[in-house]
Amino acid sequence: MSLSTARPDPLTVEVEDLIGTVVARYYEEYERAAARHALTGPQARILALLTPAPLPMRQIARALKCEPSNVTGMIDRLVARGLVERRLDQDDRRVKLAAATERGAAISRHLRESLDFARVPLAGLTDAERLTLRDLLRRMLA
Template structure:
C-alpha cells in the first residue's frame, strides 16, 4: 500500500477517474461512429431496446424533450426505432427499437466491452463500496 501525501493521492485518484472516463468515452464514441451515430443517438437507441416513453429517454439523456424528438426523428428515418402509442394512454408515445435497431444495439454492446461494463473487474461488494465512497465524496 502506498502512503502518498494527501495532495499527491488526490491528484492520482483524479487522474484515474479521468483515465476511466477517457477510456469509456473513446470506446463508446468509436462504437457509435461505426454506425454513424452520435453519442446521444446511441444512448437513445440503447434506451429504446425495450419500448420506452419519450420522456423517459429525455430523462436518461438529461436532455430537453424537444431535442429528444429530433434525435428520435433521425433514428426513425434510419429505420432503427419506431414510435408506438402506449396501450393505456394513446397520447403517450413509446419509442421502440426495430429489428435493425436491435441488431445495432447488439453490435454496439460487442464493440464496447469496457464501456458496457466498466466495473466488471470488481466483485459486487467492491462495486457497492465504490458506489458508497463516491456518494460520500459527492455529499461532502
C-alpha cells in the same frame, strides 16, 4: 469544516482523476463504435435505452439530460434509418413511446459488445475484485 468544503487529500484527488479518465475513455470508445454505424453518441445511447423496452420521450430526455425537443429530432433521424419506431402507450394512448426495431436493438447489442477498453482490464481482476469494485461504485452512486 464540512466534508464538501474540506480540501481534498491527495488520494481523493488521484481517485477523482482516475474516475475522470475512465469516463473519458469510455465515451471516446463509445463515440468511435457509434461512428462505425454512422450514429452519434447520443443516438447510440438512445438505442441502448430502448433495447430493453420502449420508453416515453420525456424519460429518454431525462436519461440523456437534455430537452425533450432535442430527443424528438434524434428519434426522427433514428426512425428514418429504420432503427426506432414510435408506438402509442397502451396504458395511456396520449403518450408516444419510442421503441428500438430489431435492427436497432441488434446494432445496440453490437455496440455494447465492441466496448473492450474496460472489459480487457476487468478480465485481469478476480471475481472478488470485480465484486468489490462493483459494490464500491454502487455505493458512490447511491
